[in-house]
Amino acid sequence: MNKKKIINDPVYGFISIPSGFIFDLIQHPYFQRLRYIKQVSMTHLVYPGALHTRFQHALGAMHLMALALETLRGKGIAISAEEEEAALAAILLHDIGHGPFSHSLEHTLVEGVSHELLSSLMMDELNEATMGRLDLAIEIFNNRYPRRFLYQLVAGQLDIDRMDYLSRDSFFTGVAEGVISFDRIIKMLNVIDNELVVEQKGIYSVEKFLIARRLMYWQVYLHKTVISAEQMLLKILQRAKELYGAGHSLFATPALEHFLRNKVTRQNFTEDALHLVHFSQLDDTDIWSAVKTWAHHSDRILQRLCSRLIARSLYHTELHAVLPEEGQLVQLRAEAVNYFDIDVADVDYYVWVQSIENSAYEPNNGTIRILMKDGSIQDIAEASDLSNLETLSRKVQKFAVSFPKELVHTPLSMH
Template sequence: MSQINKLKILNDPIYGFITIPNPLLYDLIQHPYFQRLRRISQMGMSYLVYPGAHHTRFHHALGCMHMMQKAIEVLKFKEVQISKEEENALLIAILLHDIGHGPFSHAMEHSIVEGVSHEAISLLFMNRLNVEFDGQLSLAIKVFKGEYHRKFMLQLISSQLDMDRMDYLKRDSFYTGVAEGNINSDRLIQMLNVVDDVLVMEEKAIYSIEKFLMARRLMYWQAYLHKTSLVAELILTKTLKRAKELTLKGTELPSSKPLAFFMKNKIELPDFTDDVLDQFAQLDDYDIVSALKSWQTEDDFILSSLSKMIINRDLLKIKLSSEKFPKEMLHELTERFSKANGISAHDTEYFIFKGKIKNQAYSKDAEPIHILKKDKTIEDVVEASDQLNLKALSKPVTKYYICYPKQLLEN
């Protein structure tokens, strides 16, 4: 067998060169499960708003691994004891943290797979890979599940200031061009420390943390919860639900084998056998786009209309408000659309619906961002900051939306 150099260097548009530190990480990246992430968009339907937002979960996972390498370097320099095994576990856990994402990132969780989170599927993939790699992922899985005694290790992977958030804010702001989302990740990482196995930020980082939290808030309103991205994702979810409804009633719809499998079967977490996981591992954005293109010409009015909306970016009208929309408004729109198109009130729910979105940059209920003060005391960032806006950032902001076809405006 030919000897492959597994210590590769990759060129990333944000960080420059990223190194793959050891052969095990190289083999994980080369695995088909991980390569699938090249075909899963990082920001779902946001490319319909920001044409540059075509980057993938593959990009993001490698960026997170790079951030983790830098964080480990900084902590070791500050004499935090991290063994080679722990270092490897951190790199593996962050590399694979998003491996369970389905097509277009979040739409699948609410339509094709019945309420199974991508985190749960990520864990299934990790367990499967652990068998394949003879138990070399055991410690990484322990860390990922929060079962390892060194608390700071989970905080680096999943907390209110983790490597995942640092990479996606920097990366998503770069690819969308939303400059407000850019953060100084280098400074944030340089300020990391560990006290009693808990992750802390040195007091000098306070302004960088404030900027990070503000950037997160602005990215949610300007990108992740942008009303056009939101309505496109809602339409995609409704399209997949409709396709599944028709399939379960016996309609044969054109779709790839893995997509057809999830259309024909009700899959919940206990149903995820190795065979089901293999089917899921074949699913990516291309299955969905290809299906949508075919479904445009289907006889079913709902399925063809919704598919055309996404393919041609001719979406439903969406209105946002800080107040709830009155039921009468929904009722009146439903009646008009139902009458105009000869469909039942139940079927109009695919076109006319309301809901709410929430944005909270910092949660006081979750594990706080700990600030290590000069006198060695530790304080929650909200208390340590002299900025009143940090207190405001920890309050959840709820907005209500209503979606309906544009032609109802014209009448």
């Protein structure tokens, strides 16, 4: 069978599958499942084109990794065929542990279990199935390989993952502010002492990358309507778990039922392989089929949340720089209790406040190092003459207040 396929990608054109081993990884059910998990969760309710998947993102990231390795080789960096295959496998599988609706439900179905841990567990299983062929990819993925630049390409401040998702998400949402010069950044990459650096000529492309990331967070990922939809989905699953716990009957696929019925923690995942089996069968369709069915459930709270989400009758959401006054929130909750004739104990399904944070550059999580013309290395914050780069590294916190549109009145005041 010919495994040297090419795939037509709307962002980059033709993507080549570089080897039979990579093809086999793509064909595995763990990876094929990513076709049915949307990359940006509920964002399509604001930007209708944003229906792209984790599958597309992973293939795009693999393509960019191949370009980066080719660039580094061209600059005299020795990269063996084994290292190349491992780096391609690591970036291809970096998101394999994402659950339905990506980040939205990350700590809801399975508490305290990150997609990185699940990716790691799935990679271990694939490694066993391929007789240790993923050993080096796993070393790179977990930052245990001495040639650290390979890990930095997979998960760093200027990694291949971010380059693809910014390019892809801006393409599918149509938000031009997210467009980055990924090709120029890749051409400017180099390696000094096994650490990834960007040549000084690429400094403006890196600045644009950081600004684009900040704008995409506020304009797309943390858009108030997207936040509203994601939180409604979260509350739906919270209510479903509550009803299951009280002995109510609910429609759910076997995989979804497993996580609604059982409290599955990080420890459970590492101790019993059955949880991973169920998780690997979960995707967006499990959740969406349940939501469509629960829209007709006898429980008023579950029925109302589901039917509103399906009809895109989303909760009104306001973003505030500081926490709204407690008195106003108390009043809002009282209005919800009266208007919807509900118990005070259930008011959190109608009115909620969440904290959201955004920082485009996190120097404490590894820095972006610039190779200056004189051979010295500087952090991007020092090397850049962009006065607001320091601002980009500061965490911005906002508070989102959501409640049904029926309760919309004068905007909430703040402390």
